[in-house]
Amino acid sequence: LAGCATGGNMGTDPLPSWNDGASKQAIVDFVRDVTKEGSPNYVAPSQRIATFDNDGTLWVEQPIYTQFALMIAQLKAAKPRPEWVNNPTYKALMADDMKTAMAGGEKALLGLLFQANSGMSVDDYDKAIRQWFATARHPTLKRPYTELVYQPQLELLKYLRANGFKTFIVSGGTMEAMRPWAEEVYGIPPEQVVGSSQTIKYDVATGKLMREPSLFFLDDGPGKPVGINLHIGQRPILAFGNSDGDMHMLKYTTDGPGRRLGLIVHHDDAQREFAYDRQSSMGKLDKALDQAPANKWIVVSMKKDWKQVFPSAK
């Protein structure tokens, strides 16, 4: 009935890296329905908000979150503080023992990072992050991290924007680690990158924005709907995640009135990427997987639904 040429597997397929199947069909059907004037589920462009988790949803998060790789590099480069000597998280990080490092939770890790880069200006920190990304390589896949993004998701982001959607990142990671490259890589400008953040102060004497040693906002779990409200100010109509940290974002999104779409990347492809879910210390997918059927969230199989995982080498 809705015979437009924006979906399907014709020559004009906007999602060529998605295999035909229920997941791809659900996406195309949703987009057609909410963008078709006259449809009972029509949504005005200003309300076509789509939010994407970053780690494990838009790019690789194994064997450790990229933010942690960056953090370890920063902590190794930092002058060790006396109070860190007996800090179990610090000691584990220095020994590349991620299991112990993760035992204290995300807050312990971020707390350490924030101490390490407090007293730096926002501009200097931005430079340090850009420098790290320019040379860092993934330990097993051996490519720059910004090339380890998922090709099917790049196509999906573009397809949504071509259909009048605004695309946002809503990540547990910090905004400053994503904003320097998100526009070039994902087509998502800095103001559409939502994430965790460190307390920042404006130093009136020097005119510089300075980093303080504390967490300002944790954009994870039940913090994701709060971050969405703070930065976007509207309930999304589409949300895409991959772990229990996205469960509340998915619920908040699909709880709203009218047609909604919630999606989860299931990492089941040890051959081309990694296979993990309920037992993983990074991107644990357990409760959200259980709750997917009742909430009609689409579980996307990396193995079956994605024809290609990463962009071809340049």
Add this chain to the structure above:
Amino acid sequence: LAGCATGGNMGTDPLPSWNDGASKQAIVDFVRDVTKEGSPNYVAPSQRIATFDNDGTLWVEQPIYTQFALMIAQLKAAKPRPEWVNNPTYKALMADDMKTAMAGGEKALLGLLFQANSGMSVDDYDKAIRQWFATARHPTLKRPYTELVYQPQLELLKYLRANGFKTFIVSGGTMEAMRPWAEEVYGIPPEQVVGSSQTIKYDVATGKLMREPSLFFLDDGPGKPVGINLHIGQRPILAFGNSDGDMHMLKYTTDGPGRRLGLIVHHDDAQREFAYDRQSSMGKLDKALDQAPANKWIVVSMKKDWKQVFPSAK
């Protein structure tokens, strides 16, 4: 030399409510310079960030900030709390004695408001705000508040966007009081409205975002560059304010490298709007006025520079 038709006083004048003069010329020259490919001051579209204060810069703020009028209505409608009986700010507000109410500063006022609407869901509060704006009228100008916006600024926002700028509000007021109407009135979508905010929590049991009785972030004075970093993630190249609360935003903007433009609305038009500056309890303009010449900030005279103040009645 740069003879394009986007400025000047020709038939195609994009700023018809601005009188010819130094202020208008400075704006047009700036926009031409930063958008002209090959200019040493050329700025890529993704970095053309313009930030506007709201109260007194985009719309009227006398005799009291609209947010305060809304707050008084909300507090009068709220069941009085026992702890308010002897609160001097509350008592002054109830007596419409704004001078005393302001004595405790913006934080005291916001604190009271946040107590009044804590326990409300974000959705219910949004409805209450929309209802108030639908019927409230300015006490002396007798028009809906959303019609008491400045026509020259509506033209400027449009002109900047037509030249590839992204336009943002950066206000000391709360985001939820602006986001419901900013897109229709200013063409600024919710995610480009930056402001102060109340602590919000996601109630996992009900799936609702709930208001907590505390301030989360004060986007005023030295908080404005922090809010810009948090929500926009880039230093603006143009900032427009009207009071000492904008001084740090102006400084942060014009401190950056390359060509920059800082502007201040000077309310000197008692006939068509209001005349106030150094002594005003709302929108006090004192230090920023003193610092304007050294920083090359343009002081825009409402009386001389604006041909028309408010949009014509519909």
